Amino acid sequence: LRIGIDAGGTLTKIAARRPDGQFRFLKFPSADAGRIVAWLAAEAPGAALAFTGGKAGNLQALASDRMPADAAHMRAAVTVPEFDATCAGARWLLGRDxxxxxxxxxxxxxxxxxxxxxxxxxxxxxxxxxxxxxxxxxxxxxxxxxxxxxxxxxxxxxxxxxxxxxxxxxxxxxxxxxxxxxxxxxxxxxxxxxxxxxxxxxxxxxxxxxxxxxxxxxxxxxxxxxxxxxxxxxxxxxxxxxxxxxxxxxxxxxxxxxxxxxxxxxxxxxxxxxxxxxxxxxxxxxxxxxxxxxxxxx
Ligand code: ATP
Ligand code: MG
Missing domain, CATH: 3.30.420.40 (ATPase, nucleotide binding domain)
Incomplete structure (x- = not known):
């Protein structure tokens, strides 16, 4: 499982891709960090993680704090500059269409x-x-x-x-x-x-x-x-x-x-x-x- 997390000013958007290529999209209010961390605790162990967005650093730190067993995994997650991620993702979604x-x-x-x-x-x-x-x-x-x-x-x-x-x-x-x-x-x-x-x-x-x-x-x-x-x-x-x-x-x-x-x-x-x-x-x-x-x- 690969998971991309875009923690924006208002909403945190998550894209999860299973090995068969299927995508799942979810969103949470960024203010609801507790729910996001709970979702990560359930889904992220064993998954490859990439964070982007203005609130990525905060979310990553909070997740490492609240998920001691996965803290190292959280800290090792990839961070992608927001504009790189947005432009690459938009091009990919255009291609899909x-x-x-x-x-x-x-x-x-x-x-x-x-x-x-x-x-x-x-x-x-x-x-x-x-x-x-x-x-x-x-x-x-x-x-x-x-x-x-x-x-x-x-x-x-x-x-x-x-x-x-x-x-x-x-x-x-x-x-x-x-x-x-x-x-x-x-x-x-x-x-x-x-x-x-x-x-x-x-x-x-x-x-x-x-x-x-x-x-x-x-x-x-x-x-x-x-x-x-x-x-x-x-x-x-x-x-x-x-x-x-x-x-x-x-x-x-x-x-x-x-x-x-x-x-x-x-x-x-x-x-x-x-x-x-x-x-x-x-x-x-x-x-x-x-x-x-x-x-x-x-
Ligand atoms: P930024 O990229 O500027 O840091 P962001 O990534 O959080 O912010 P988006 O998620 O693209 O921004 O858009 C946020 C906007 O989407 C809100 O300002 C609001 O107008 C609209 N919106 C749509 N659904 C919701 C929702 N459920 N709750 C709050 N705002 C919503
Ligand atoms: Mg955004």
Whole structure:
């Protein structure tokens, strides 16, 4: 058994490959280190291990501490630099999909967003933005009043429905956003150029959240969350398209757990990338790129 572990800022992704070549993918909240160590204690003995990600060192140290019998084994595990692992894993997952690309831009929408140019000779980090999956969780919390009114007893049925009141449940948040409508939140180019032909596509967002100040009726949480996902999708797309253009490639591969179950984000990224002249591909299982890449180093 070979196991690749990508301990990220928010989620720890694990790829395990049996000798018959079959893969198993699992994820845990990185904050739940106890559960990760328990999983390792059950599965890791005798397995070849490779760690990657920003929290790899912490996790490895904790595992060595709590698993005395396997401490030496834990410490002997391979550590793979995060960007090497991510780029190698993404290329492998693309190959599995028969989408082999020589050179492409790789946009990893994790807690934050990191952009890489991957070529047959290697990879380089070409940019990034602090707007990422953590932005969705953070703005959802602010908009839903997490940590403020809700805890002190205030109730909002939309928030309760999204499961935001107790804990940020990503699936609930994404489902609520899916029902939202951005029309009264975001200002489009066509709003500004009302009645005349704009110099750029009217469907482009002129100002994320820029239409809120023009409204007289309150905006519901679902609509606001749809626009949060719009903000993140359009920002990561814009930064990616600019980088791709500079590098002379059109292919942009998107990965990261932010796309998990988030068809709204995938649609926005696909549509916006095409609108800007790029060729998008939201890679299935892309959030496991780092874990797969780490495993491939074994
Ligand atoms: P980084 O690479 O920046 O260190 P990471 O590897 O932990 O972070 P990902 O796992 O790729 O990042 O993505 C994290 C994002 O995925 C979160 O910010 C959130 O938007 C989204 N997400 C999806 N599912 C969950 C979940 N169950 N719990 C928390 N966040 C989730
Ligand atoms: Mg990551």
């Amino acid at each position: 028969e989408r082999n690309l020589d050179s492409f831009l790789l946009t990893n929408v994790g807690t934050g967003t990191s952009i890489h140019y991957v070529t047959p000779d290697g990879h380089e980090r070409v940019g990034g933005t602090g707007v990422g999956g953590g932005t969705i969780l953070g703005l959802a919390a602010l908009l839903g009043g997490i940590g403020a009114g809700l805890r002190s007893g205030g109730g909002d049925s939309a928030v309760a429905e999204a499961g935001l009141a107790e804990k940020l449940d990503y699936a609930g948040l994404v489902a609520l956003a899916r029902k939202g409508d951005r029309a009264r939140v975001d200002l489009k180019v066509s709003h500004i150029y009302a009645g005349v032909t704009p110099p750029i596509p009217g469907d482009l967002t002129a100002s994320n959240f820029g239409h809120v100040a023009n409204q007289t009726e309150p905006i519901g949480l679902a609509d606001a969350l749809a626009s949060v996902i719009g903000l993140v999708g359009e920002t990561v797309t814009t930064v990616s398209v600019h980088a791709a253009r500079e590098l002379g490639t059109a292919d942009i591969v998107y990965i990261g757990s932010t796309f998990l179950g988030n068809t709204l984000l995938a649609e926005i990224v696909n549509r916006y990338t095409k609108l800007r002249g790029g060729r998008p591909y939201v890679l299935p299982d892309g959030e496991y790129s780092g874990a797969v890449g780490a495993l491939l180093a074994l």
